[in-house]
Amino acid sequence: MIGTIALAASAVAGGAVAVEFYVVRDAATRKCTVVDTKPTTTIVDNGTFKTRTEAETGMKTMKVCTSN
Template identity: 55%
Template sequence: MNMKLLAFAALAAATATPALAASFYVVQDSATKKCTVVDTKPTVTTSVIVSPDGKVYTTKDEAEAAIKTISVCETK
């Protein structure tokens, strides 16, 4: 019985882990042209994903670093 429980626990952990992975997006507000990092994919037309090829970042720090390299996010 312990082997069945262990197998079930391993399966549950393996399937739950991808769901817990964080996703961060670099988006630009089309009205203000300001770029920000958000943790949910934008669903409104006023926010546009501006990262190269729609890249999804796994950490907020990675997304914030990317803002500095995205040309439309540069401050003039």
């Protein structure tokens, strides 16, 4: 019984995938966006965040994202 509980707990923990959010800048439009898949383009500044809200807040403070 204890083995079954341990196996179930490890399956739940192992199934949880950490989602990261990235701030990227489109070279053509010069606009920054938040994406939830690792980009093939350059990530802006230190643009890796644990939540979308953190990424959106961080994007507002990145000079390359706020200047035209």
